[in-house]
Amino acid sequence: MSHPHTRLAHAGCEPDPSTGAVVAPIHLSSTFERAADGSYPHGYIYGRLGNPTRKDFEEAVAGLEGGTRGFAFASGMAASMSVLQALEPGDHLILPEDLYYGVRNLVETTFARWGLRYTAVDQTDLGALEAALTPETRLVWAETPSNPQLKVVDLATIAEHVKAAGAMLLVDGTWTTPLLQRPLELGADLVLHSATKFLGGHSDLVGGVVVAKEENAFTERIAHLQQIGGAVMDPFSAWLALRGMRSLGARLRLQCENASTLAAYLEEHPRVRRTYYPGLPSHQGHATAARQMDDFGAMLSFEFDGSGEEALAAVARARVFRRATSLGGTESLIEHRASIEPEDSPTPPSLIRCSTGLEHADDLLEDLARVLGD
Ligand SMILES: *Cc1c(COP(=O)(O)O)cnc(C)c1O
Numbered sequence: 001m002s003h004p005h006t007r008l009a010h011a012g013c014e015p016d017p018s019t020g021a022v023v024a025p026i027h028l029s030s031t032f033e034r035a036a037d038g039s040y041p042h043g044y045i046y047g048r049l050g051n052p053t054r055k056d057f058e059e060a061v062a063g064l065e066g067g068t069r070g071f072a073f074a075s076g077m078a079a080s081m082s083v084l085q086a087l088e089p090g091d092h093l094i095l096p097e098d099l100y101y102g103v104r105n106l107v108e109t110t111f112a113r114w115g116l117r118y119t120a121v122d123q124t125d126l127g128a129l130e131a132a133l134t135p136e137t138r139l140v141w142a143e144t145p146s147n148p149q150l151k152v153v154d155l156a157t158i159a160e161h162v163k164a165a166g167a168m169l170l171v172d173g174t175w176t177t178p179l180l181q182r183p184l185e186l187g188a189d190l191v192l193h194s195a196t197k198f199l200g201g202h203s204d205l206v207g208g209v210v211v212a213k214e215e216n217a218f219t220e221r222i223a224h225l226q227q228i229g230g231a232v233m234d235p236f237s238a239w240l241a242l243r244g245m246r247s248l249g250a251r252l253r254l255q256c257e258n259a260s261t262l263a264a265y266l267e268e269h270p271r272v273r274r275t276y277y278p279g280l281p282s283h284q285g286h287a288t289a290a291r292q293m294d295d296f297g298a299m300l301s302f303e304f305d306g307s308g309e310e311a312l313a314a315v316a317r318a319r320v321f322r323r324a325t326s327l328g329g330t331e332s333l334i335e336h337r338a339s340i341e342p343e344d345s346p347t348p349p350s351l352i353r354c355s356t357g358l359e360h361a362d363d364l365l366e367d368l369a370r371v372l373g374d
Contacts, residue, residue, distance in 0.1 A: 004064055004179055005249040011060040012053075012242030026239040027052045047235075049227045057238040058209065060245060061199070064178035065191050067211035069219065071226045072238060076174060076194025077102050078231035079208030083139075083170060083190065085229070086221040089115030091138040094129070096153070097122045098146040100172060100194075101341050123153045124284065126161065133165040142188075143172040144181075145289070148301045148337045148353045149346075150276040152285020155292055159187025168218065174198070175327070179252055181293045184213045195233070197328030198298075201244035201251055205237040251330065251358060255298035258332075258356040258364060265365055266302045271372045273303040273350070299327060301337070301353045304372070308349030312336045315352055320359060320367035327355035332364055334371070 012024050019025075032044040044050050058070035073079040080103050087093065093111075095104055097120050107118050119132045123142060133140075140162045144153045155171060162169040170190040171183035177198045183191045193199055195207035212219040226232060233241075256279075263277035278289035279296030289296055304311040315323055321334035333355040337347045352371075356364065 007060070007064060008179075008245055008248050011245045012056045012239070013246070014056075024053070024056060024239075024242075026235050028235050048230050048232055051232075051235050051238070053235040053242075054233050054238045057195075057233065057241050060242060061178070061193065061195075061209050062211045064182075065173075065211040066182055066184050067191065067213050068215055069223075070209050070211045071219075071222055072195070072233035073208040073210070073226065074231045074233055074237075075206045076100075076192070076196060076208035077106065079192050079194075079210045080172075081106060082222055082225040082229060082231065083192065083210060084111050084116065085225050086218055087111075087116055087138055090136065091116055092134055092136040093118040094123075094132050094137060094140040094167075095120045096141065096143055096146055096151070097346060098149045098151050099141070099143045100147045100174070101345055103141065103172070105342065122151075123158060124151055126157065129158065129161060133161065133167065135166070137165055137167045139168050139170060141170050141172070142183075143175075145175055145278050145285070145297060145299065147175065147299075148276075148351060150278055150283070150285075150299065150301060152278050152283070152289045154288045155181075155183055155186040155188060163187065175297055175299050176293060177248060177252060179248060180256075180295050180297060184211070186292060189213050190219075195237075195241045196326065198248065198252065199245055199328075200237075200241045201248060201328055201330065202240075203326060203329035203331065205240045205244075207233045207237045207241055209233070252295070252298065254358055255356050256295040258359070258361050259298045259300050259354075260296060261361045262354065262356060262364060262368060263300050265368065266300070269372055271305045273305045276301040298356045299353070300356070301351050303348055304350045304352055306350055308336075308338055311350035311352055312339060314371050314373065317370050317373070318367055319370065320363050321354065321371070329355070330358045332357040332359055 030047040062070035121128045121132045168189040171188045173191045174194040260279045267275040277300040315336045321332045335353045338349045
């Protein structure tokens with residue numbers, strides 16, 4: 001049972017030895033009984049330290065990524081925070097210029113005050129990355145395709161440079177899932193997911209997970225922060241995430257197909273200045289994406305040919321797409337990005353981001369025509 005689609009279809013479905021239930025139950029117990037000799041015969045002590053449902057989820061994602069261990073958190077940001085907390089004051093961090101803005105915000109508002117230094121670089125420019133690497137650089141954070149400009153970086157090449165500099169590479173894999181891209185196989189040390197998005201896949205949970213390629217002092221610190229810091233994924237969210245993951249293979253296939261259809265339409269449309277989708281041969285990172293991804297993903301952005309206000313008004317015409325942030329659910333979402341990001345964000349004012357869902361492509365195309373004013 002090694003094909004990822006097969007593993008996903010069975011995620012969290014080891015028959016329960018006490019009942020034969022095909023789907024594992026949700027273990028809500030906050031505490032676990034000790035044996036007469038004071039030991040913990042099943043390895044569980046207390047719900048914050050470890051929980052069987054959370055463990056099933058952690059093992060499922062770690063297995064799909066080809067990692068040795070997963071750590072599930074209460075959100076993608078809690079996962080990000082624990083990785084950053086595992087660094088030392090004085091360590092240097094490299095972020096991409098275009099990335100999920102919450103991570104940059106967290107670094108700027110909190111970790112910079114605690115002595116973490118960082119540089120934001122356009123990681124598509126290897127010279128810029130090289131120049132930013134210093135002997136103090138401990139971690140390089142990458143996101144490909146990036147949010148919301150879908151910049152693609154060559155992970156295997158970046159991993160070589162990062163390794164040569166003695167640093168670690170973390171890839172935020174939220175947009176790609178282990179089905180489309182496996183950063184650990186390309187040389188990354190850590191991969192992070194917001195399980196809120198494609199893994200959960202139904203816009204009904206908030207969660208996050210970090211997977212490590214190998215266990216070392218740094219991942220021990222992440223484990224410690226998970227248990228002592230306590231920003232853990234709750235059992236119900238872990239169960240929902242596993243339930244969602246079982247259909248990820250089928251969902252993603254259709255979602256990628258829809259994204260590709262919409263991108264081709266947008267690229268030809270006169271009211272669209274620019275379409276950002278790595279599946280388009282005109283995209284900056286098309287060749288790299290074709291090499292390192294199994295499909296081009298279900299996220300795309302485009303620049304409306306007008307002002308930021310006109311782009312916001314265009315989004316207001318959507319009827320099939322839901323106007324909401326987030327991504328990866330069964331329903332398509334559309335979002336005017338600049339109005340949700342901080343003012344200093346590099347996102348173009350008329351950029352509109354879409355997460356494509358499972359609707360029929362014809363309905364989505366008709367809706368985009370309405371958005372564009374046809
Ligand atoms: C949503 C998201 C996050 C943050 O995850 P939460 O679950 O919302 O905390 C991080 N990275 C990317 C790429 C995301 O899309």
